[in-house]
Amino acid sequence: MTDLLFYIFAGFTILSAFCVVINQNAVNSAMFMILTFVGVASLSITMQAYFMAILQVLVYGGAIMVLFLFIIMLLGVEGGDKLKPNMLTVLASVSFLAIALVGTVIAFSLFDSPSLGNKISTSISSEADFLVFSSQTSQLGYGLFTKYMLPVQVAGFLLLVAMIGVIYLSKKEVVKTKTLDESIKGSVAGSEVS
Amino acid sequence: MSVGLNHYLVVSGMLFAIGFFGVLLRKNVIFIFMCIELMLTAVNVMLIAFSKFNGVGDGLIFVFFTITVAAAEVAIGLAIIVALYKKRQTIMVDEINQLKN
Numbered sequence: 001m002t003d004l005l006f007y008i009f010a011g012f013t014i015l016s017a018f019c020v021v022i023n024q025n026a027v028n029s030a031m032f033m034i035l036t037f038v039g040v041a042s043l044s045i046t047m048q049a050y051f052m053a054i055l056q057v058l059v060y061g062g063a064i065m066v067l068f069l070f071i072i073m074l075l076g077v078e079g080g081d082k083l084k085p086n087m088l089t090v091l092a093s094v095s096f097l098a099i100a101l102v103g104t105v106i107a108f109s110l111f112d113s114p115s116l117g118n119k120i121s122t123s124i125s126s127e128a129d130f131l132v133f134s135s136q137t138s139q140l141g142y143g144l145f146t147k148y149m150l151p152v153q154v155a156g157f158l159l160l161v162a163m164i165g166v167i168y169l170s171k172k173e174v175v176k177t178k179t180l181d182e183s184i185k186g187s188v189a190g191s192e193v194s
Numbered sequence: 195m196s197v198g199l200n201h202y203l204v205v206s207g208m209l210f211a212i213g214f215f216g217v218l219l220r221k222n223v224i225f226i227f228m229c230i231e232l233m234l235t236a237v238n239v240m241l242i243a244f245s246k247f248n249g250v251g252d253g254l255i256f257v258f259f260t261i262t263v264a265a266a267e268v269a270i271g272l273a274i275i276v277a278l279y280k281k282r283q284t285i286m287v288d289e290i291n292q293l294k295n
Contacts, residue, residue: 021216043205043242064231093218133253147252
């Protein structure tokens with residue numbers, strides 16, 4: 001049953017992600033993006049990471065995509081992006097993907113893919129101080145406020161910096177920036193006065 | 195064949211590849227930005243999968259921080275796009291070639 005759900009959700013996610021890329025209209029693309037995030041959230045639920053699923057839907061599907069739609073509608077750039085890339089770009093990206101694929105296959109064959117998960121877990125279980133995976137949110141909060149206290153503070157500071165940066169970037173230019181001539185004249189005049 | 199770590203990694207890799215192609219092939223900055231978000235999401239799936247199948251909870255906390263950084267990045271990036279549009283009246287990357295010549 002869980003396997004079937006995984007395949008359904010995975011197909012759904014990949015399909016909607018594909019639609020994001022090939023869509024001409026930016027609003028449709030953003031809507032498919034929300035679908036992709038919902039699909040990713042359901043994939044998280046199949047892994048019993050319930051809090052992460054909710055976080056995905058709330059933060060990505062809610063806040064971030066609303067911002068995107070807001071900007072798309074504000075700028076009025078819904079259409080007009082014809083998907084007509086030049087041949088060289090397509091060739092380069094396809095060859096890059098091919099190289100990445102071959103590299104992945106080689107890596108998987110080297111590391112004996114079926115037991116990859118078991119190997120990692122046995123090698124690190126000897127060292128203590130790792131948090132235990134749990135579907136309970138309280139476990140996550142415990143980790144956040146004990147082991148990862150400093151990163152939480154840094155993340156909060158990052159959000160503050162982002163907020164200030166956005167305010168600075170989007171504020172109207174009240175003071176016209178002087179041209180080079182004017183500023184040189186001004187500095188010369190200032191030095192004469194002083 | 196029951197679903198394991200590799201299945202989730204394949205899904206994550208496909209999502210990442212789709213986002214990667216979007217970044218390379220689209221001309222509109224907003225599309226490029228959405229594709230970057232797609233790639234970040236793919237990494238989130240990967241982190242959750244590793245966390246789940248190794249029984250280590252630290253990956254979930256990394257996902258938490260990834261989402262925080264993504265939110266900050268989107269705010270800044272969209273502000274930059276708006277500023278760009280105000281200055282140049284276009285957000286197509288092939289028309290923004292001021293440094294050329």
